[in-house]
Amino acid sequence: MTNTTFTPRVFSGMQPSGGLTLGNYLGALKRYVEMQDQGGFETIYCMVDLHAITTWQDPADLRAKTRELAAGYIAAGIDCEKSILINQSAVPEHAQLGWVFNCVARMGWMQRMTQFKDKAGKNAQNASLGLFAYPALMAADILIYHATHVPVGEDQKQHLELTRDIAAKFNHDYGVDFFPITEPVIEGVATRVMSLRDGSKKMSKSDPSDASRINMTDDADTIAKKIRKAKTDPDALPSEAKGLENRPEARNLVNIYAALGDMTVEQVLAEYGGAQFGTFKPALADLAVSKLAPISGEMARLMDDIPEIDRILARGAEQARKITAPILKKTYEIVGMVGA
Numbered sequence: 001m002t003n004t005t006f007t008p009r010v011f012s013g014m015q016p017s018g019g020l021t022l023g024n025y026l027g028a029l030k031r032y033v034e035m036q037d038q039g040g041f042e043t044i045y046c047m048v049d050l051h052a053i054t055t056w057q058d059p060a061d062l063r064a065k066t067r068e069l070a071a072g073y074i075a076a077g078i079d080c081e082k083s084i085l086i087n088q089s090a091v092p093e094h095a096q097l098g099w100v101f102n103c104v105a106r107m108g109w110m111q112r113m114t115q116f117k118d119k120a121g122k123n124a125q126n127a128s129l130g131l132f133a134y135p136a137l138m139a140a141d142i143l144i145y146h147a148t149h150v151p152v153g154e155d156q157k158q159h160l161e162l163t164r165d166i167a168a169k170f171n172h173d174y175g176v177d178f179f180p181i182t183e184p185v186i187e188g189v190a191t192r193v194m195s196l197r198d199g200s201k202k203m204s205k206s207d208p209s210d211a212s213r214i215n216m217t218d219d220a221d222t223i224a225k226k227i228r229k230a231k232t233d234p235d236a237l238p239s240e241a242k243g244l245e246n247r248p249e250a251r252n253l254v255n256i257y258a259a260l261g262d263m264t265v266e267q268v269l270a271e272y273g274g275a276q277f278g279t280f281k282p283a284l285a286d287l288a289v290s291k292l293a294p295i296s297g298e299m300a301r302l303m304d305d306i307p308e309i310d311r312i313l314a315r316g317a318e319q320a321r322k323i324t325a326p327i328l329k330k331t332y333e334i335v336g337m338v339g340a
């Protein structure tokens, strides 16, 4: 069986473990909206709150961040008439399939996951079991919908490969062609937006330094200040992309400009090649504010009506379970569960 047998379906999600960053937006959320609007796919987008609790979350904060993330999705263009929007824990089949996949995935596979090593750091013995099992639950998030395509940033590539391995092993072990071999969609100039303070580190919502990232809720002055203070080198911008090699901070700012402006790197450099950062940074700040301010404004408006966000999520969960319940039932039958 090939993936052409499956309904073209997109699934992706983000953790409500902090506010949305420009990295989340350019690397993932913007692509979610594009894939929704291009047609040809069913699209399902998720706040992965079960993933968020793999590291400590204050309960009240988690509730607030989950709703804020939902508001961010909608403000950025996720249309609940076109896409299903859900909170992971409201669709219990994610966790149920996650358990089955814990029994399919091998310890050796999980031990190779670089995100676990990065997040657990030197204190791996004290990390939660959930953090270790994270990629198996992520595979379940995707495969409980038989999703064929998953838009993500570059950092999730290894987890997507593991998802494919889990699907293939399940299909092989049980002699079925039940789960699709999902395609990662890692496209565009901003698949890895870097920290504004360190061009070798990913921009991340959990970085202790707020100056390292642009938050989607930052106001215009804060965005301009963070870009003005972003680390750069003393040279002018080159006229060709090759000239950005070994200049990670310069490359990052050019990539951000290109992604925000829906341009190629070459087009940006055609305009700004030879310019100093004193010229380029204010232009980037203006572009960022013009693109992000409408989203943050709409987010704030949506956050004024929490009951409406909750209604949207309840409806999404109901729609989602029409897909997930039969897939879980069939999985249990394949595995040999009685009364599935």
Ligand code: AQP
Pocket (backbone or CB within 6 Å): 013, 014, 015, 016, 017, 018, 021, 023, 024, 025, 026, 027, 028, 151, 152, 153, 154, 155, 156, 190, 191, 192, 193, 194, 202, 203, 204, 205, 206, 207
């Ligand atoms: N810097 C980035 N550049 C491009 N894409 C990014 N993504 C995250 N950071 C960047 C993409 O955003 C989606 C959501 O990620 P997540 O919430 O599951 O967590 P993450 O990948 O671990 O993102 P963060 O911001 O770094 O969160 P924390 O700090 O909690 O670990 C994914 O598609 C990811 O690729």
